[in-house]
Amino acid sequence: MTISLKALALSTALAVTALTGAAYAENPMVGGAAMYEDKNIVENAVNSADHTTLVAAVKAAGLVETLQGEGxxxxxxxxxxAFDALPEGTVETLLKPENKDQLTTILTCHVVGAAVMSEALQGMIMDDGGKHPIPTVGGCTLQGTYTxxxxxxxxxxxxxxTVTIADVVQSNGVIHVIDSVLLPKM
Structure with missing residues (x-):
């Protein structure tokens, strides 16, 4: 009887562990870190080793509170x-307090005021004949294509x-990891 109780306890523990893991199984790892659907964009991004520059820029631009908001x-x-590929000194210059407005514009041109999953974006691209305009909260209009x-x-x-990791669901939206910095026309 003791063996049966231990087996039951072990199988219950394994089942709970499996179910807990399954709750987040759909989100890919980003920068070596798990991304949790019940955390907001900033809470997840700070854990990604691949996004330390982006996080520093979001802090310098004063956008933390915004990106922790409801969405x-x-x-x-x-x-x-992607930031490293910019001309030498660009990131350092943008992080200076006197360049906060320019940094804010660049960062908000990476943000859309809706949660858009990749399948929906791909559908919009196809519906528009291969190119779909994507208006951003920063006033830029990006163009989505599928190749x-x-x-x-x-x-x-x-x-x-290029979107390298799509559909990283957050409590206040979605992240799509990209391999280049998008720049507004200035």
């Missing part, structure tokens, strides 16, 4: 290497970012 938001989140099974986001200068 919903879609954030096209550039990885650190070789990947969603591509074009900025106002013709720069293109």
């Amino acid at each position: 919903p938001f879609t954030v096209f989140a550039p990885v650190n290497s 070789d099974g990947k969603i591509m986001i074009e900025d106002e200068n013709g720069g293109v970012a």
